Amino acid sequence: MNRIAVLNTELSDNQLKLKEALAASEQASRAKTSFLSNMSHEIRTPMNAIIGLDNIALRDQALAPHTREQLEKIGASAKHLLGIINDILDMSRIESGRMALRDEEFSFRDFLDQINVMINGQCVDKGLHFECNIIGHTEDY
Numbered sequence: 001m002n003r004i005a006v007l008n009t010e011l012s013d014n015q016l017k018l019k020e021a022l023a024a025s026e027q028a029s030r031a032k033t034s035f036l037s038n039m040s041h042e043i044r045t046p047m048n049a050i051i052g053l054d055n056i057a058l059r060d061q062a063l064a065p066h067t068r069e070q071l072e073k074i075g076a077s078a079k080h081l082l083g084i085i086n087d088i089l090d091m092s093r094i095e096s097g098r099m100a101l102r103d104e105e106f107s108f109r110d111f112l113d114q115i116n117v118m119i120n121g122q123c124v125d126k127g128l129h130f131e132c133n134i135i136g137h138t139e140d141y
Helices: 003-058 065-096 108-125
Strands: none
Touching (some): 003 065, 065 108
């Protein structure tokens, strides 16, 4: 076999290996996307139940202020976790080319309040003091 034939054979073998590696990588990516999508949907159901039950509990006008505060923190944390789950779903939609963007308004003040509740809770758990002061007026559009 001459040198050119040997090089062509090596090139063909390398191209075949690259094609096989690409196919395996694409299959693994599809499996990961499917897994994330399925798991996210499975986790969303109980998370929505937690949020719903928290909302029902907060309707009780006779709640002690401390209990109300704790329920509000549970609700904020559950909504944050649901947001993370939705982000995972969004990643699987992006990877599969099914992502659609929405332009929607939100309350920036509520957004900051939710972040502060979560961070404060984490700080309290670690024995740390957390204080966040918003200087100026935040507009809700």
